[in-house]
Amino acid sequence: MTDSSTLKPSSAGAMLEVFISYSRRDKSFVQKLCAALRESNRSVWVDWEDIPPLANWRQEIYDGIVEANAFLFIISPDSVASYECKVEIEHAIKLNKRLVPIVYHNVEADKVHPALSALNWIFFEESNDFDTSFQTLLQAIDTDLDHVRTHTRLLVKAEEWQQKAKDESCLLRGNDLELLEQWAAEGINKNPQPNELQRDYLAASRSAENTYQRRERRRQRIALVSVSLGLMISTILGLITLSQYQKAEANRREAIAGQIKALSASSNAQFVVDQNFEALIDSLKAATMLLDADWVQGDTRLQALANLTQALYLVEERNRLEKHTDWVNSVSFSPDGQIIASASGDRTIIIWQPDGTWVKTLEGHRDGVLSVDFSSDGQILASSDLEGTIKLWRRDGTPITTLEGNGETIRSVSFSPNGEIFASGRNDGTMQLWRVDGTAIAPIAAHQDQIREVSFSPDGQVLASASDDTTIKLWQRDGTAIRTLQDTARVGSVNFSPDGQTIVSANFEGEVKLWRRDGTPLFTFAAHEESIRSVRFSPNGEAIATASTDQTIKLWRRDGTLITTLFGHTAPVRSLSFSSNGEILLSASDDDTIRLWQLNNPLGRVLEGHPDAVKQVRMNPSDESFGSFSEDGTIQFWRIDGALLKTLQINGIRAIDFSPTNPVFVISRDDSTSEGGLVEVRHPEGEEFRTFRGHTSWINDVRFSPDGNLIASASNDKTVRLWNRDGDQGTILQHEGSVFTVDFNPNGELIVTASDDGQVYLWNTDGTPVSSFRGHEGSVYSARFSPDGQYIVSAGNDQTLRLWNLDGTPIAVLEGHTKVINEIGISPDGQMIASASDDQTIRVWRRDGSLITVLKGHQEGVTSVNFSPDGQTLISTSDDQTVILWNVQDLSLENLVTQGCNWLRDYLRTNPNVEERDRTLCP
Structure with a gap:
């Protein structure tokens, strides 16, 4: 049995860190050293465990030296006298291996191999602290580790080349050759240096690569002539093919767009006749086609998305x-x-x-x-x-x-x-x-x-x-x-x-x-x-x-x-x-x-209960409930999940708002004793708390200031009046026409109003006019400050929304509605704008003016919209006597398709009447 050993790496193909040459009489020390190296994730070769029976044990040892990054020699009187250890160190020197001498028992220097005598020794004698010496050993092993590992990889390849009688198939090629040549050039001052075999291997590889490149260039020159001739023919044929492909592709895209249009039309028709489940199936088919047809844009895409939203939000089956x-x-x-x-x-x-x-x-x-x-x-x-x-x-x-x-x-x-x-x-x-x-x-x-x-x-x-x-x-x-x-x-x-x-x-x-x-x-x-x-x-x-x-x-x-x-x-x-x-x-x-x-349905819910057209909805910031009222004077208070809290009957009501600081609400209603309108502050249960008189015609809108200390009322008598909480009338903002809406900016210092003279007005709360915005053609029915107070949105009779800077300069004009826009709402983060129109739709826009989606579901004009405080729910009211809750957290096509698939998955999987091709509609 040989006097040296290595512990093979645990996984095949892993690179060895060290080869240890030692005398059998030092085995107990080597076992301790091997265990420490293993704990430090260093692989070692050991002949007492892993040389297979009947194997050429000397060749196994040589292979281990080749494959290891470092050669550790355990210096002791027995190892320096061992013939086998001498053979191993000579082989390592021949291969230009990194040598690491470790002194276990001191010996006379002239008995140690000269190649080891010239190096710094690491002492592991009994008088030395093992852990300290071991850290020194790890530093020696890890020095220039990338260089050493590349040396080993090149040596393994060179040895294989030599063992296979220098077969050209073993030579390096292309990028691999260039990297190893670069390594040899850059490592001229590093150890270990390439040995003679490695240098010969690199030279042979370069020679073979040059020969190959010369042949390849000659082959390419010959081929170029043939290719040039072929290219002329191919170009002609290619142009014909390209034209045919483009025509076929155009036809294919037109057919897909036609299918999407047909499915969207079918979905809408099903919805009209109250077959929401079938409407969802058809709209989901169209939407899944859209996912793979991003080139379908414009009205076709918008209608498909709107129909999916309509069906998905309002389906209950x-x-x-x-x-x-x-x-x-x-x-x-x-x-x-x-x-x-x-x-x-x-x-x-x-x-x-x-x-x-x-x-x-x-x-x-x-x-x-x-x-x-x-x-x-x-x-x-x-x-x-x-x-x-x-x-x-x-x-x-x-x-x-x-x-x-x-x-x-x-x-x-x-x-x-x-x-x-x-x-x-x-x-x-x-x-x-x-x-x-x-x-x-x-x-x-x-x-x-x-x-x-x-x-x-x-x-x-x-x-x-x-x-x-x-x-x-x-x-x-x-x-x-x-x-x-x-x-x-x-x-x-x-x-x-x-x-x-x-x-x-x-x-x-x-x-x-x-x-x-x-x-x-x-x-x-x-x-x-x-x-x-x-x-x-x-x-x-x-x-x-x-x-x-x-x-x-x-x-x-x-x-x-x-x-x-x-x-x-x-x-x-x-x-x-x-x-x-x-x-x-x-x-x-x-x-x-x-x-x-x-x-x-977590996405949408239709709330029924009002016996007449529902005219307005407003959030109650004190408890995140909301109130809606209808033309018959019914006010209903709801939780955000759609549960009805209570119903009040107040005849002649025209507007409502909730105090941001107190559990009261304010309404405007017709005065039965005159042609004027009343502003009334009421307790949560509806009891009248204070009544403000002064307007000489009906009041279209009322608003609390952000601190709850002021109430603004906008009237057909061409004025906006400001009241304190006690009902004392303060500033009167005079207009040229009926005033339909009023809003405070977030700090309560500015007021925006909109009038039937087609203008939007900006005021200080002391009544001083700041600016007016011209652009709308016809009455302006709604104007709102953005939550950050940096811009204003207005909308009205001309079917457009307009975004304005506070100095009156226009930012954008948003078009798409086909009838009067009754109200706009802005999400709390200011990123979404919703518009409610007599065309029975709600359009949801991004702040930059791009359209997100169209919400369809109401059967008559949409009268009012309002976002919940967290911005995840949009509430709308309509002349069709309903209130609808819309989840607007994620209106992307991808999310809506996912939600549609979640809804229909059981049906598509279990219903016997589903066509087989539709069973794979959803992943």
């Missing part, structure tokens, strides 16, 4: 379950929300996952299935059909039992909350109670006509039945009658509130009635123009959902004010079911579909 082949009469969520059951006239019940995945079809009914209901633990499903049969099924669809009837149709089955019994209602007016094992309890002659629905109270103590005999009857769970609630028409549905204290019923005249549990009527409101087939309380009891033969679903607050209308079904809607968290509403329809409605 989240998914559509289609597999039934006849009317879907009933639908029910399981209590845990994990599965859905639907019952159809096609005699089947289908079990679905909430994402729309079909699970199982339950067959066995001999006639159309009219009702399904889950037990409270979700483990049993009851169903009933037209021929009077009831079937019980396990959750997995396994049949449990069949309860044969007398041939009378059973329209409703309902489990008690404890799951011990369930009730059924027949066409002959009989109500039957059953145990879950199928045992019948005595039948009850409940009504004089068919029973439409039976429903248990949440505590299970009361059972309600709704009938065509125009009554709702309440029963104890043992069948004892409690009382009768008299309606005026056939009652189609009945349901208890989650707390069990209120009963809601719906009749065939489209009315909804609320009753106390003791039978006391609360109130009635008209919900639909046609019969209502299902009514349900939301899980939190705050909303009521109704489904009608008019093909719509409506959500109502408990006071009878409308929250929203869900359009999409194309036939009567027969059944509703809320998810346990109230976020999803299921509906079943005669159009053979079940639809899932998401009631909290």
